[in-house]
Amino acid sequence: MNAQKLKSVAEEQLMIPQAEYAKKLRPLLPSEAFEPDPSKLAILGMNLLIVMGGWAIGSTLDRWNVFLLWLYLPIALVMGNSIIVLLFSSHNLMHGSVIRNKRVVSVMSFLGLSLLWMTPTMWKAVHNREHHNKTNSMNDPDRNYLENQPKTWGKWIQNLFVPSAEVHPFWLAIGMTSAWGVHNFRNITSVLFFNNKAVDYVPAAFTVSRKERRAIAVELLGVCAIHLTVLFYLQFHPIKLLLSYFLPIAIGYAGAMFYIYTNHMISAMSSINDPMLNSLSIRVPKLFDWLHLNFSYHTEHHIFPHINSDYYPLVRELLELHYPGRLNLLDATEAWRLLLQTPRHYKDENTFTDWAGEKSVACPLPQNSPKL
Template sequence: MTLAPLSSAASDVKQSRTDALISHADYVKQLRPLLPDEAFTPNLNKIWFLVINLAMLVAGWAIASYMDQWQWYWLWLYLPISLVMGNSVIVLLFSCHDLMHGSGVRHSRLFRLVSFLGLSMLWMPPTLWRAVHNREHHRNTNSEIDPDRNYLYNQPNTWGKWIQDRFVPSNEVSPFGLIVGMGHAWGVHTFRNMTSVVLFNRKDVDYVPAAFTISRRERWAIVREVFLIILVHVGIMASLSFDPVKLLFSYFLPIWIGHAGAMFYIYTNHMLSPMTAINDPLVNSVSLRVPKIFDVLHFNFSYHTEHHLFPGMNSDYYPMVQELLLKHYPERFHLLPVGQVWKLMLETPRHYEDDQTFTTWSGEQSMICPLTIDP
């Protein structure tokens, strides 16, 4: 899987851009001595947030179990509960995301239980998450071998690439496609990577942006975890008597809201950035300015560049990292209002023509990445 050949001049430009990159290790070497040691100690509070939000979901399902006694014209009263449950799904992902980077739980049995409970509503096996996110994505962020990057224009037009083209925010996506995609893109991401490693486990699988492999032990662990996740979801639906109305309001709608909210953040993390041959988090990642309430609710997930610099850090200290970046690297650090980032995503294509250029499915329209680095 390689990019199209470049001309000599283009190769020189690409080399100069690569030379302009700074490695993750170099940033850490400069910034880590400026941060307190307590920023890197385990934070058990996130476990309680996870437990509280699991309890909120259970309470929502308990209330929904009585919906067959409601008059149909009162069903709309459940919508605020659906919204709260949807936010709980987001919190489960982000709290588990932090915990699995080592910022909270390090006891193996407790770690496995918490990570499974936290990711079960996302249909994400914890073993798969550790492989695709912690290992592959963080080590190879927005490079050609990052499974979370945009597809390349010269990759085969597979079903995975077609789904991204139709449902991910871009200048070509339809309003209907975007709405559908917001609620289902997380599931597609999970299914795509899970089937790639469980069914094939080869680096030539072409329907993922970048295929990776895992060990035999990890493959069987993923299968076991998927089976347990299915049991959890069947149990939830059974507790709701498989009633379509109950399932719509208290199961499907919260999951759609939760997945859409998570994807709103995730789309902005790297998909608007150029690809980088060297893992330079200030170039290949974006941090957002969002209303403070969302940082409180979602563990400072908007501080995404800061997270990629120090993934094991207690997220409460990300604002401190941001202050250091604004002081030491103001010209490199992408800190943008969330509305501006979303607008840029809807104004640009989503396939990489090269590491600095986006292009459409047909290749007829190309644009330089708005966050490109100057050679």
């Protein structure tokens, strides 16, 4: 056995599976942390109303004086934040921490995810089932591409858009507003057109059942209908579309991607699902934690996916107490700096490289070599 394999075996022995963290910490958390919190459903509904209200105001923009159109920008910003909240609140809803009524979950998650061009059935498959059970492993559809994977259009676009040491600022800006759509397009087309693990333009292809495949197709038609309805409501008017449709969506996608890029992209890969190794939590101003349902507590979420997000700070306290030094936790600005200083393809589990495979940069997080 060569040195690299010996190192890999040694690191695996030091990893702790997600279930072990959960088993140890579960008795230390209050029972109400695991009870549904219907108030989060009200948050989802409120932000749907905010977006709809923005469209109602936007429908009048053709009657505004051209020199006053800038007054709509704060409205677009609020709408953009609501799109972020729709994603994160739908995320909590789909994990079962809000309500247990399946019919209500189905309807509200469909409405909440529709502006993100995501369907509930697809979300259950790609996020709940694949990503959470195979986090940042070879089989995680949300991981970075590997250096030795084919240079397909999916890999090329991700290389062009995502934050890295090589990314051009112009393409990074484009990617912030569109990478979420690219992610969805890759995965949805993979399962709808092929549904085969041999698909090579996604980081890790997965399959869905025939029933799920039909549901994804039907739900996607519904999402298209919602967007077309909005476009018709705005009369396909260029100013209305630019300011009240495209701009809020771009702001929302960019805000969501800021979080999502930090979740795992600078973390090491792991064959064992150890959230303290393969995930990253970030510190953001308290206002953003309040607005965005504590989504910055990402490692904590991966240990308890079904917990009320209000209790993520308590989970962090317990992790730091019982597993001192293991939690990857950075200020958001520092996490972003590291993203822009490292390449974005995995050369191996702990090493990043560039498109050409010429660089070798060790994972910059403290837990890339886990310690007990």
